[in-house]
Amino acid sequence: MTRSFSVQAGGILDSFIMQLAEEGSKPGMISFATGLPDSSLFDLEGLAGSAREIVLRSGKEILQYGSTAGYYPLRERLAGYCRRKLGFDASPENIILTNGSQECFDLVGRLFLNRGDLMAVENPGYLGAKQCFSAYGPRFKGVDIGPGGIDVPGLEALVKEGAALFYSIPNHQNPSGYSYSDQVRRETASIISGSDCVLVEDDAYGELGFSGRAGRTMKSMAPDNIIFTGSFSKILSPAMRIGWMAVPGWMAGQAVKTLEASSLQPGTLCQAIAEDYLSKTDYGAYVRRLRKVYRGKMEIFTDLMEDYLKDYVTWNIPDGGMFIWMKSPEGTDAMRIYRSCIEKGLAVMPGEPFHISGGKNTIRLNFATPSEEQMRAGMKILRSACQESDPRAKSGL
Amino acid sequence: MTRSFSVQAGGILDSFIMQLAEEGSKPGMISFATGLPDSSLFDLEGLAGSAREIVLRSGKEILQYGSTAGYYPLRERLAGYCRRKLGFDASPENIILTNGSQECFDLVGRLFLNRGDLMAVENPGYLGAKQCFSAYGPRFKGVDIGPGGIDVPGLEALVKEGAALFYSIPNHQNPSGYSYSDQVRRETASIISGSDCVLVEDDAYGELGFSGRAGRTMKSMAPDNIIFTGSFSKILSPAMRIGWMAVPGWMAGQAVKTLEASSLQPGTLCQAIAEDYLSKTDYGAYVRRLRKVYRGKMEIFTDLMEDYLKDYVTWNIPDGGMFIWMKSPEGTDAMRIYRSCIEKGLAVMPGEPFHISGGKNTIRLNFATPSEEQMRAGMKILRSACQESDPRAKSGL
Numbered sequence: 001m002t003r004s005f006s007v008q009a010g011g012i013l014d015s016f017i018m019q020l021a022e023e024g025s026k027p028g029m030i031s032f033a034t035g036l037p038d039s040s041l042f043d044l045e046g047l048a049g050s051a052r053e054i055v056l057r058s059g060k061e062i063l064q065y066g067s068t069a070g071y072y073p074l075r076e077r078l079a080g081y082c083r084r085k086l087g088f089d090a091s092p093e094n095i096i097l098t099n100g101s102q103e104c105f106d107l108v109g110r111l112f113l114n115r116g117d118l119m120a121v122e123n124p125g126y127l128g129a130k131q132c133f134s135a136y137g138p139r140f141k142g143v144d145i146g147p148g149g150i151d152v153p154g155l156e157a158l159v160k161e162g163a164a165l166f167y168s169i170p171n172h173q174n175p176s177g178y179s180y181s182d183q184v185r186r187e188t189a190s191i192i193s194g195s196d197c198v199l200v201e202d203d204a205y206g207e208l209g210f211s212g213r214a215g216r217t218m219k220s221m222a223p224d225n226i227i228f229t230g231s232f233s234k235i236l237s238p239a240m241r242i243g244w245m246a247v248p249g250w251m252a253g254q255a256v257k258t259l260e261a262s263s264l265q266p267g268t269l270c271q272a273i274a275e276d277y278l279s280k281t282d283y284g285a286y287v288r289r290l291r292k293v294y295r296g297k298m299e300i301f302t303d304l305m306e307d308y309l310k311d312y313v314t315w316n317i318p319d320g321g322m323f324i325w326m327k328s329p330e331g332t333d334a335m336r337i338y339r340s341c342i343e344k345g346l347a348v349m350p351g352e353p354f355h356i357s358g359g360k361n362t363i364r365l366n367f368a369t370p371s372e373e374q375m376r377a378g379m380k381i382l383r384s385a386c387q388e389s390d391p392r393a394k395s396g397l
Numbered sequence: 398m399t400r401s402f403s404v405q406a407g408g409i410l411d412s413f414i415m416q417l418a419e420e421g422s423k424p425g426m427i428s429f430a431t432g433l434p435d436s437s438l439f440d441l442e443g444l445a446g447s448a449r450e451i452v453l454r455s456g457k458e459i460l461q462y463g464s465t466a467g468y469y470p471l472r473e474r475l476a477g478y479c480r481r482k483l484g485f486d487a488s489p490e491n492i493i494l495t496n497g498s499q500e501c502f503d504l505v506g507r508l509f510l511n512r513g514d515l516m517a518v519e520n521p522g523y524l525g526a527k528q529c530f531s532a533y534g535p536r537f538k539g540v541d542i543g544p545g546g547i548d549v550p551g552l553e554a555l556v557k558e559g560a561a562l563f564y565s566i567p568n569h570q571n572p573s574g575y576s577y578s579d580q581v582r583r584e585t586a587s588i589i590s591g592s593d594c595v596l597v598e599d600d601a602y603g604e605l606g607f608s609g610r611a612g613r614t615m616k617s618m619a620p621d622n623i624i625f626t627g628s629f630s631k632i633l634s635p636a637m638r639i640g641w642m643a644v645p646g647w648m649a650g651q652a653v654k655t656l657e658a659s660s661l662q663p664g665t666l667c668q669a670i671a672e673d674y675l676s677k678t679d680y681g682a683y684v685r686r687l688r689k690v691y692r693g694k695m696e697i698f699t700d701l702m703e704d705y706l707k708d709y710v711t712w713n714i715p716d717g718g719m720f721i722w723m724k725s726p727e728g729t730d731a732m733r734i735y736r737s738c739i740e741k742g743l744a745v746m747p748g749e750p751f752h753i754s755g756g757k758n759t760i761r762l763n764f765a766t767p768s769e770e771q772m773r774a775g776m777k778i779l780r781s782a783c784q785e786s787d788p789r790a791k792s793g794l
Contacts, residue, residue, distance in 0.1 A: 001591075001593075001621040001622050001645065001647060002647060003509065003593055003595060003647075003648075005508055005509065005648075005651055006507065006508060006509055006510055006511050006533070007511050008507055008511075008533075009507055009508045009509075009651060009655050012654060012655055012658045013658075014654075015654075015657060015658070034462075036461060036462055037461075039457040039458060039460060039461045040457060042457045042460040042461075044452060044453065044456065044457055044460070045453070047452055047460065048448070048449045048450075048452035048453045049449065051445070051448035051449055051452060051670075052445045052446065052448055052449035053445075055441060055444055055445035055448060056441065056442070056445045059441065060436040060437060060439045060441055061436060062636060063436060063439045063441070063444065063633075063634035063635070063636050063637070064433060064434075064436045064439075064634070064635060064636060065431075065433055065630075065635040065636070066635075066636055099496045099638070099660055099663070099664065100660060100661055100662075102659070102660050102661040103659070103660050106658075106659045106660065110403065110405055110406055110532065111402055111403060111406045112400065112402065112403055112406075113403055114403050114404050128661060131657070131658045132658050132659060134658065135507065135655070135658050135659065136403070136405075194398075196398075196400055198400060224398040225398050233462075236460075237460035237461070237666065238460070238461060238462040238463075238662075239459060239460050239461060239462070239463055239664070239665040239666040239669075240460070240664065240666050241496070241662070241663070241664040241665075241666075248398065250398060250399060250400075251400075251402075254402055254406060257409060257411075257412075258406050258409055258532070260412060260528070261409045261410075261412070261503075261528045261529050261531065261532050262499070262500070262503045262529060262532065262659075263496055263497060263499050263500050263503065264497055264499040264525065265497075265635075265638070266496070266638070267496065267636070267637065267638040267664045267667060268636045268638075269634065269636040269637050269638075269667060270664060270666060270667060272636075273448075
């Protein structure tokens with residue numbers, strides 16, 4: 001049998017993400033490519049204990065069907081977190097738990113995108129979210145992002161043009177590592193507020209600011225137009241698939257009904273495990289440890305870049321998250337560096353697929369996953385690949 | 398802010414399912430309404446033990462990101478199960494694990510339905526699946542189902558008319574409890590084979606046949622045109638959200654890419670817990686116990702129906718699953734019985750929402766969830782509601 005696939009399936013963007021995850025996991029391959037957190041930071045004993053205890057303590061109802069919006073005690077906890085730490089009002093009724101934040105993006109696309117709608121995305125921007133939204137057939141247009149955040153007039157023009165959605169990661173962005181300045185946050189919220197555009201504020205890395213949160217949430221400035229999305233994947237464990245979103249009241253009912261249609265309910269057992277774990281954990285201390293470890297890894301990584309790469313490429317020093325944004329000289333093709341690295345045993349993530357336009361000379365590097373030894377060995381490969389690809393490089397250097 | 402929702406979100410069917418789950422869980426309310434398994438059958442100790450052990454034994458990689466198609470050892474187990482027990486060839490590459498089988502239906506809709514496509518569904522048929530598919534805007538047409546299965550010529554006509562999909566539950570169907578006869582299975586597979594129609598064979602209740610499986614899988618007769626879907630929700634625990642599908646090779650690549658876009662990956666931690674549990678369990682004995690308990694509950698339930706309801710309504714004796722299909726006299730409105738029951742403290746599921754056409758005099762009853770005491774108390778309420786609604790009933794009866 002050969003059957004053609006639907007328009008929406010045919011229109012889904014290709015993604016390097018899973019392909020690279022596989023390439024990066026081949027024996028002997030070093031990976032700076034993925035978006036994986038450092039698994040050595042996961043609290044194996046703590047989560048194993050909570051997994052057993054919550055099942056025994058809660059009884060069989062914890063294994064039964066639950067509600068579409070997720071495990072209520074965790075929704076309560078997150079609503080309190082929104083009010084106390086994120087600066088915006090929320091009740092459990094505004095909090096929807098999902099199977100990872102990818103399901104939040106799918107829900108938002110389903111709720112708001114008709115085929116052909118204009119959608120604003122950061123340029124470069126997170127490929128996984130764009131792949132998700134692409135199933136709904138929007139016309140993506142890019143808003144350039146740099147070290148202080150997005151090009152605000154660029155966003156303003158797209159909102160005026162009728163953009164239905166704007167997807168943003170204001171803290172330690174994937175792929176660039178850039179964070180929005182306070183002024184950019186205020187201006188972005190002001191543009192969105194009162195418009196017909198819904199902003200998705202993806203906070204996947206918000207907890208991983210090396211000096212605490214990088215800035216105020218935009219959700220606190222334009223609550224009615226903003227869907228705030230969070231995830232435990234970078235904090236507790238991605239395999240638990242716990243994403244969440246804080247939605248304005250006017251969309252909560254339709255959001256839950258739409259989610260019921262696509263997945264009935266999320267994984268309430270893992271949500272209950274997480275809630276048990278969080279109730280026993282000093283979350284502040286836990287997160288400070290993650291920040292400290294990631295900052296240390298970033299410093300080692302960028303020191304090695306300084307040692308090995310400074311003659312060939314430039315990069316930024318991020319204030320949190322997991323990523324460094326590397327640029328080879330203007331006019332060069334970083335895909336050559338990528339291919340050369342793969343041949344030599346290092347996976348890196350080419351930057352061009354994250355772009356609506358441009359970015360041929362960019363590469364995303366993840367400093368969170370590799371060990372120090374892997375960083376050193378990988379950096380040698382990366383230098384060699386940069387040398388080969390650099391038109392200015394002297395032979396024999 | 399008020400923003401209109403998208404065409405696909407606006408087109409999603411209403412569902413009584415979650416609403417009734419909530420009504421049924423109000424204090425003091427007895428429920429014959431839901432599709433919940435009997436939670437007293439869940440193996441609390443066993444699952445709690447596996448949850449702890451798999452995390453400690455597998456180490457931190459079990460908490461890390463996994464693959465879009467799910468936890469490989471469980472895919473291997475299910476492929477073997479397909480070959481040995483379900484009669485069709487499958488390798489782990491044909492098996493895709495999902496967040497519950499609802500995600501399978503969403504994936505199938507996304508892969509194959511363009512807005513306006515013709516889609517065949519059983520009449521009556523499972524409302525949750527129709528709600529899921531409705532987001533993709535098909536024109537549903539019904540194939541009547543009775544005690545021996547579907548009206549085969551009805552299906553044949555729809556396939557000739559160009560149906561893109563046919564969604565079926567051949568074993569102990571939801572809502573009717575009916576199973577397809579062997580002849581209907583063969584004829585259905587023959588119609589589908591070589592056509593452009595993809596059949597979804599939903600096996601949610603296939604393991605719960607009181608005398609074993611009710612018949613051969615249609616997947617074994619027309620493997621290239623059939624997506625077989627299974628679920629651990631009725632076997633181990635719904636809160637673990639483990640659904641799975643066996644797909645023909647020609648669609649596996651596109652299916653995984655499409656699923657990556659919508660959810661990145663399923664809940665591999667719960668999949669690993671299930672795999673550990675299954676590796677330690679005599680699955681045959683486990684399932685035989687479920688069958689025995691459900692058969693016993695069905696017998697008690699239908700004995701009570703005989704005692705209380707035989708003057709007012711008719712029903713079938715199912716050969717497995719969780720449901721009994723009750724009919725009030727032709728021309729009566731079972732919604733009156735439903736509303737009367739709710740007022741008196743019993744939730745039942747009206748049958749009309751499961752229908753494309755007809756079914757005003759039908760009600761779905763779940764015998765798997767209530768205790769014997771609840772059955773007895775609920776049956777009294779149901780009799781009283783039937784009496785009130787029966788135009789033939791004598792006053793004072």
